[in-house]
Amino acid sequence: MDPGFLPQMPPALGQPALFGVLLLAGLLGGEVVRRMLGLPRITGYVLGGVLLGPQVSGFLAPGVLGEARVLIDLSLGLIVFELGHRLDAQWLRRNRWLFVAAIAESLFCFAAVFASLLAFGFQPLLAATAAAIGTATSPAVVLLVAHELRAAGQVTERMLLFTAVNCVFAYVALTLLLPFLHLEHEMSWREAVLHPLYILGGSALVGFVASLALLWLAAWVGKREDRQFILLIALVVLAVGAARSLNLSVVVTLITLGMLARNFDYEHVLLPLRFGYGGQLFFVILFVLTGASLEFNALPAVGGAVAAFIVARFLGKGLALLAFGRLSGVRPASAAQLSLALLPMSGLAVVMVLDTQAMYPAFGGELAAVVLSAVAVLEILGPIATQFALRRAGEADPAAGSA
């Protein structure tokens, strides 16, 4: 007997169940890691993902990141929106050296990673691409660690600001490298020049339009936290959707939306941003999915290059911060803590690698392995470093548990 109403065995796991499994894995991983090892919860979210992933249990098939790309884009979109919203143009105007320090942080880091990859014999163009990706600090890690430690203070504020700046820098650099990659692939000059212009200009335009809509609607809705929350989510999701269907960059679009929503809010219609528990869901999803797609297999083969990548990246950031930290108004100790706090790499880098690979298969193989292995290492070590730095800076709330 085979009643038609029964599902096929084994039942297929639909999207809702997948969503639930991801959250549960993150929650359990986070708690276990925090209680048993005293490590940040984020590390546990990632390990939860690793356990579900193809390399361990195989519960999540390879390429799950591709299938769950909508979830990733939504999570990343929300996170970089929040980050952009923390980027205060007034602060940069008041404290010019801070702006110099932020640009130097990106430039030095890019240069150091680029040089180290050249030393390992990678082709300059591809090395530059990898260096651009490596410049970005993980927005999700720094925001989540700051949230969970209820951190507040100069190191925290600057960590978020520098992360916003280095993410923009990474995207702009990556996009500007496109023409050269295009030319390698023997495309026309026109296409080579227009494509980056389209991506940067288009993303900025969508972000701009969305920010105007957000501010206009917020003024109309009024200062009610519940309604503004729905409005924010709606516009963030809309902007993510628009960026995806127009082949634009979700990250550039949303960071623009966040920045403009803050800095164009002359009438002060927006309430301070609080994503609360709802926002946490997206963080967990992002980390578990990133964990599931981490690549450890290549690590032994490219270990030397990965180590050089990580060390150069850290030294580049640290050097810039030590050089310009004092001028921008922090003590040397804070500058050192800041360079440690900016260490994390995460889902953003994975997405950048995947996107670049999709367009240029040449950016694959060994170099992608180097970057992805560095992400794998920093995905585990990064949150620990950030948490350590914020605690050391005395900016974490002693009453708050591990992040």
Add this chain to the structure above:
Amino acid sequence: MTGAADEMHFTPSAALSFGVELELQLVQAHDLDLARDAGELLARLEKVPLAGAVKPEITESMIELNTSVHARYPALAAELEATRDAVVKEAGMLNLRVCGGGTHPFHSWTERRIFPTERFRHILERYGYLAKQFTVFGQHIHIGCPNGDDAVYLVHMMTRYVPHFIALSAASPFYQGEDTQFQSSRLTAVNAFPLAGHMPFVKDWAEFVEYFERMRAFGVVESMKDFYWDIRPKPEYGTIEIRVCDTPLNVGRAAQLAAYAQALAKWLLEERPREPRRAVYLVNAFNRFEAARFGLRGQLIDPFEETRRPLAEDILQALAGVMPQASALDGAEALAALAADVRRTYSDADWLRERYAANKSLAHTVRESAACWAGDKPRASG
């Protein structure tokens, strides 16, 4: 014992010299909640040459701005503005905003952290949650006295005017996210301390020292700092310290209040218009409540005349009465500014409520309050 004798030795100071202390709020630019960067800001300010001093206060969200000792209102006002500008500039480098006002409108006291110095740790240990709830911001006015007996006289006589200072400075209508209906909700937080209140009715400095020694022998206090009185003598500086004012929303008002206290002191010390009366302390709690709750719209019982009248009327009369003294001290302009606000029944608390009614967000009210402090935005007329 010698330590005690030293502490209670009244160091004479120039009569009617004056200075102010302002406790200020540090807020974060992004959500306008209290910040925790007092340490970083103070480290920066150490490198800036200032006439006065800027010091840590009980929590990491607060700094205290002290002026040097002055003889005249214009110089005090000018120094306050210069210090204000320096503090605002350095705070801006750290993306902090500085605010006046007696309370932060919406902070949650559970999130406050106590500034890590020995004395403040002791306060936290002793007073528990009161210490954190005590995240309120006041202005203290010091008036110099040539000797302890004059100081005792001045404390008793000034007490009658305590409601004036409360109503004129009131700037804390909001507390923990709510409109308290008070013009100054800060005073209520001060009242919770066991040693709040007023100086006992002693007749001279010798009797005061005797009282202090007894309290210390009981183990109730260790030093003068333990008394959280509305007005207390400060023998170390040779001053009396008026402690009932909320920190105003801008330095202009802070200087005006000090000028009023100075003019009153000149009149009281030089003319000795009356002898101290116990009755002052009988009506003190009532008068104080009226002023904190209703501000300029409150009532006042005059313990000398034994009449009850509108507080605003009483203030206007007193301001007019000491105008000659104020003129002699170059402070007439300050008293005129105070009188103008009394006439239209308008205080910083009213301004804060007005801004909140207009922008419907306490966070944005704090933002405007910071602009008002920085001098970017004059406190609009009602």
